[in-house]
Amino acid sequence: MTAQPLPQGFRVELAKDCVELEAGVWFGGSPARVMRLTDSGRRALDELRTRPIGSRTAGVLARRLTDAGLAHPRPPAFEAADVAVVIPVHERAGALDRCLTALGPQSQVIVVDDASTDQEGIAAVAQRHGAKLVRRDVNGGPGAARDTGLEHVHSEFVAFLDSDCVPSPGWVGQLVGHLADPLVAAAAPRITALAPRTWAGRYTAVQGSLDLGASPARVAPRTRVSYVPTAALLLRRAALLEVAREGRIFDPALRVGEDVDLIWRLHRAGWRTRYDPAVEVPHQEPRTWRQLLARRFRYGTSAAALSQRHGSAVAPLVLHPWPALSVGALLVGRPRTAAVAFGASVLAMVRTLRRANVPTRGVQRAMATAATQTLSGAGRYAVQFAAPVLVAAAVRGPRRHRIAAALLLLTPAAAAWRNSSRRLDPVRFTLGWLADQMSYGAGVWAGCLERHTTVPLRPLMVRKPLRIESRKPTEE
16 A cells, blocks of 8 residues: 555644754654654644644645654544444443443444354343344354354444443544545554442552553554554545455454454555544443453463464563663663663764764664663563562672662562552552453463463564664655
8 A cells, every 4th residue: 555645634633742953953753763754844844833734735744743643633524324334232231321321322223143142131221222243152252243144244443342331422433534634544542441449449440451541643664553442443444355364354253453463454454543632432441450350361362362362562671782781781680781882872972973964962862761761661571471580689689689689670560650640559559460461471372382382472682772864855
């Protein structure tokens, strides 16, 4: 699929982390990059910052900026009644009733009963709300149920909605403008926690695994938002049909992680997926830690199957050489080596930027941030896959090992708490975060053992920490 300008009428909003280093030179995005604009590009950016897209040059620049994560699209109002809503359900007639009540009147709602034992209860709820009911005789999981529902959909757009969501009636209309861009296959809202006031519930309210944060994003592997869940998701049916395999949109072998697989297949086919947290859909969260951790374990088991389909896209940790060397030296008790490695990382980045004629101010702070993020990522990785070793080192190891283990255990938890709403005290948050990560890691281990692969356990080393882009005027 060839690149196209963002359509006229769209606006763009520069990302919060997008910084102008000097006139026409911008830094930010995910992954991080520097983008240099020509004179025509700078004029186009001035247009984009004051009014909707009105020229091809502005549209091309808007596409580059939004694809890079340096800016986010703001679509115009777009009316589209041609949307069908597919809701898979297994048991939980009460949750389905609440979901349909919140959804309100829609042009077409298809409820797929995935072989519930309480089929009469499900049928009664669907009938009461005027939804079409399709029943499966064999339970196949949410992906298979959505595929069954899609067989009855002929509209241009389709929305997937889980039965334990409580959406507002207008959530689809708020997202559909993104699909006015012909390259966008899917638009996702923010999934917020509808949580009970238990410890587990309060934890998910501030650290829910389906909540991808308050910042908009283009969704792509190995970026800040690498996937979006199908708990609530609006899609272009033509894009789904394009990536279908043997007539199925979802991989029938995946009972968990089928949404990640779909989003990555759409990305590989050249489609865009947008995450728009301005639209929120509440989702019922577990009441107890046992339920919450069991769900996290199930999510973890999907990593092995996804790695067999998407390779290193599932890498649990992405490292850059110099920050990794700095952090590694610090953890093994070699502060001088860590300082030398950090200095070398600064010099290497300065050299790279000077070669590209890019300003070098702020490099020390940027590399310090990279080192801190590396420590936090390494800590999360260690907690997920080597928690017993860390705990043993923290409790019984020599002093140097205790310090390293404490850094790996507590740094990522502290970072997660700082980035949360902080409505849960740091002690209970940290204990919950550690249990959360360990459960997910145990699921990854289980999936790897079952499928005889280590790909989801292996960190990925990326040699180029920064992408520098420049365009000739003719390319704009």
